[in-house]
Amino acid sequence: REKIALLIDGNNSGAQPTFREFLGGLTAQELYEELRKQRYEDDDEAPIVNADRRLIYISNLDAWGILALVGTAPESLSRLLGDFMINYICASPSIGVSFSTEGPETFTMQFSLPFRVWRSNNGLMSDNRQKKPSGEPLRASRNATFLRYLGQCEGLPNHTDGIYATTMSCMVTGYDQWRWTGLVLLETWFDEILDDPSPDMITRYENDFQDGMISDPLCRGKDDATRTEWSPRPYFIRVLEIRIVQIYREWTFLFARLDERLKAITRRHKDLITRARVPAKEPREFQSRQAQILREFDEFERGFSELRDILEELAQDLKETVRSGESFMNTDVRYFINYDESEDASLCIPHLTQIRNTFNILEQLGMRLRDMQQKCRDLMDEAVSARKIYRVQLAPVAPSSHVHLFEPRVLAWITILTQPLIITAAIFGCDDIVTFKRNWQNFIIVMIVITVMLVIIVLFVLRLASGQWLFQTTKTCSDHTEDGRYAGEGTRDNIGREWEQQSAPRRTFFTGLVDRVQVQDIRRTMAGTPSARGQVMELEEANPT
Structure with missing residues (x-):
C-alpha cells in the first residue's frame, strides 16, 4: 500500500536528545503497528527510548489512516481527535488554544486552514478519497x-x-511541557511524482534520511528534527509560521497565474470589440467574419461566467483564513506571550511577528481578489453589451414595418369610428340651430346619416391617396392601334416593340378632367381645319370620357 506517514519519537531528558529508530515512510497498517507499541518505559520490562515528544506526519489521510490514529490514541488524545478530524475533513478554518475540562488535564493548540493551489500537470488531477454516499471527491x-x-x-x-x-491541519497536545504529541495532516494528491519530490512528500524525507539527516516534516524540512524545539508552545508557533508562509506563497502563485490570464483575456477582448466595429469588404468575408465574431463573443461570455465562479470560491476560502488569523491574533495569541507561565514566551515573539505580517499580506491579497472579481464582472457586462450591439447592427432594417404602423392605424380607426357619435352629440348640443325634436330616434337617424357621409368621404380620400379611381385604366401603347400594333411599326419596328412592352401612365380622375379640357381646346382651335379633325377624333377615341 501507499506510504502515507512519518513517525519521529524521542526525548530530551538526558544530556542530549535520544530518538527511536527512524523507519522512513509508513503505510497505514505500519503506522498502526508502531503507534500500538509502548510509548514510555516500564520498570518491569526491557528498557526502551521514551517517546516524550511524538511527531506524526500524515499525507493524504484516508480511512485507514484515521483507523490507525483513532485505534491507537490514548485517552487524552482520543477526546480531541474527533473535532480535529472534522475540521480537517470538512475544511473548516480555525486557529486556537483550548484546555480539557473533562478527563486528564491536557492542553491543545491547533490550526486548520483550507486554501487553493495552482498546478500545471499532464492531466487534471482528482482526489481518490470520496464522500459517502455521493461518491464525489x-x-x-x-x-x-x-x-x-x-x-x-x-x-x-x-x-x-x-x-x-x-x-x-496541525495539532500539538499533551500533559505538560515535556510529554506531548505533534500531528500534521496535509495533502499532496495534486502534485505529480517527480525526480525531485516536493517538501511535503514522504519520499523527500526518505531521501534526506539516506543522506544522513532527519528533517522535521512538520516544519516542512526547514529544521533538523534533532535540533527543533522541545517545548510545545515554541514548536507550535514555529510550525504555524512555516505553514502560513507556505499558504501565502501558494495564494500568491495562484493570483499571479490568474492575473496573467486575466490581462491577456482583457487585451484579446478589446481586440475583438475593435474587429467587430470594422466593416467587411466583401459579402463572403462578411458572413464568415460575422459567424466567427459571434462565436468569440459566446466564448468570452462562457469563460467570464466560469471565471466568476472560480473567483467566488477563492474569495470565500481566503476570507475565512484571514478571519481565523485575525481572531487568533486578537485572543489566543496571549497564551504564547505570557511570561508568567513559562520562560519560552520570548522564543515565540519573533515567530508571532512573522505570522502577523503574513496574515496582513493575506488580507491585502483578499483586496486584490475583490478587485479582480469586479474587473471580471465589468468585462462580462461589456462582453454581453458588445454582443447585443453587434447583433442589432447585423439585423436587417425593413422598409415598412407593420409593427411600427400598427399603433397609428389603430388610433386612426378609433378616431374615425367615434367621429359620428361626437359630431351627432355636437349637433344636438346646438340649441339655436337644431329645430327638430331632440329624442333618441332622431339622434340615431342623424348619427346614421353622418356615419354614411363619413364612410363615403373616407373611401374617396383613400382612393385618391392610393392613386386608384373608378375611371383609372392601365394600358399599353398598343391600345392606340386597332390590331394591337403601334402605328408606324413597318418603318420603326424596333422602337415599336419597345413601346409595346412599356405601360402607359395610369389614368386617374384628375388626369381625365385635364384630358377633357385639352380636347375641348383643341376642338375649338382646329374646328376650321379639316385635316385636324381626324386627329381630334382619334384623341377622343383614345381618351373616352
Whole structure:
C-alpha cells in the first residue's frame, strides 16, 4: 500500500536528545503497528527510548489512516481527535488554544486552514478519497485551462492548468511541557511524482534520511528534527509560521497565474470589440467574419461566467483564513506571550511577528481578489453589451414595418369610428340651430346619416391617396392601334416593340378632367381645319370620357 506517514519519537531528558529508530515512510497498517507499541518505559520490562515528544506526519489521510490514529490514541488524545478530524475533513478554518475540562488535564493548540493551489500537470488531477454516499471527491478540482486558451497565452500544449482545493491541519497536545504529541495532516494528491519530490512528500524525507539527516516534516524540512524545539508552545508557533508562509506563497502563485490570464483575456477582448466595429469588404468575408465574431463573443461570455465562479470560491476560502488569523491574533495569541507561565514566551515573539505580517499580506491579497472579481464582472457586462450591439447592427432594417404602423392605424380607426357619435352629440348640443325634436330616434337617424357621409368621404380620400379611381385604366401603347400594333411599326419596328412592352401612365380622375379640357381646346382651335379633325377624333377615341 501507499506510504502515507512519518513517525519521529524521542526525548530530551538526558544530556542530549535520544530518538527511536527512524523507519522512513509508513503505510497505514505500519503506522498502526508502531503507534500500538509502548510509548514510555516500564520498570518491569526491557528498557526502551521514551517517546516524550511524538511527531506524526500524515499525507493524504484516508480511512485507514484515521483507523490507525483513532485505534491507537490514548485517552487524552482520543477526546480531541474527533473535532480535529472534522475540521480537517470538512475544511473548516480555525486557529486556537483550548484546555480539557473533562478527563486528564491536557492542553491543545491547533490550526486548520483550507486554501487553493495552482498546478500545471499532464492531466487534471482528482482526489481518490470520496464522500459517502455521493461518491464525489473529498477535495474539488477545477480545470482552468480554458483561461489559457481564452487569452491565447503561451504554455505547454499537453499540460492542464488546475486549481485544487486542499487543507492543512496541525495539532500539538499533551500533559505538560515535556510529554506531548505533534500531528500534521496535509495533502499532496495534486502534485505529480517527480525526480525531485516536493517538501511535503514522504519520499523527500526518505531521501534526506539516506543522506544522513532527519528533517522535521512538520516544519516542512526547514529544521533538523534533532535540533527543533522541545517545548510545545515554541514548536507550535514555529510550525504555524512555516505553514502560513507556505499558504501565502501558494495564494500568491495562484493570483499571479490568474492575473496573467486575466490581462491577456482583457487585451484579446478589446481586440475583438475593435474587429467587430470594422466593416467587411466583401459579402463572403462578411458572413464568415460575422459567424466567427459571434462565436468569440459566446466564448468570452462562457469563460467570464466560469471565471466568476472560480473567483467566488477563492474569495470565500481566503476570507475565512484571514478571519481565523485575525481572531487568533486578537485572543489566543496571549497564551504564547505570557511570561508568567513559562520562560519560552520570548522564543515565540519573533515567530508571532512573522505570522502577523503574513496574515496582513493575506488580507491585502483578499483586496486584490475583490478587485479582480469586479474587473471580471465589468468585462462580462461589456462582453454581453458588445454582443447585443453587434447583433442589432447585423439585423436587417425593413422598409415598412407593420409593427411600427400598427399603433397609428389603430388610433386612426378609433378616431374615425367615434367621429359620428361626437359630431351627432355636437349637433344636438346646438340649441339655436337644431329645430327638430331632440329624442333618441332622431339622434340615431342623424348619427346614421353622418356615419354614411363619413364612410363615403373616407373611401374617396383613400382612393385618391392610393392613386386608384373608378375611371383609372392601365394600358399599353398598343391600345392606340386597332390590331394591337403601334402605328408606324413597318418603318420603326424596333422602337415599336419597345413601346409595346412599356405601360402607359395610369389614368386617374384628375388626369381625365385635364384630358377633357385639352380636347375641348383643341376642338375649338382646329374646328376650321379639316385635316385636324381626324386627329381630334382619334384623341377622343383614345381618351373616352
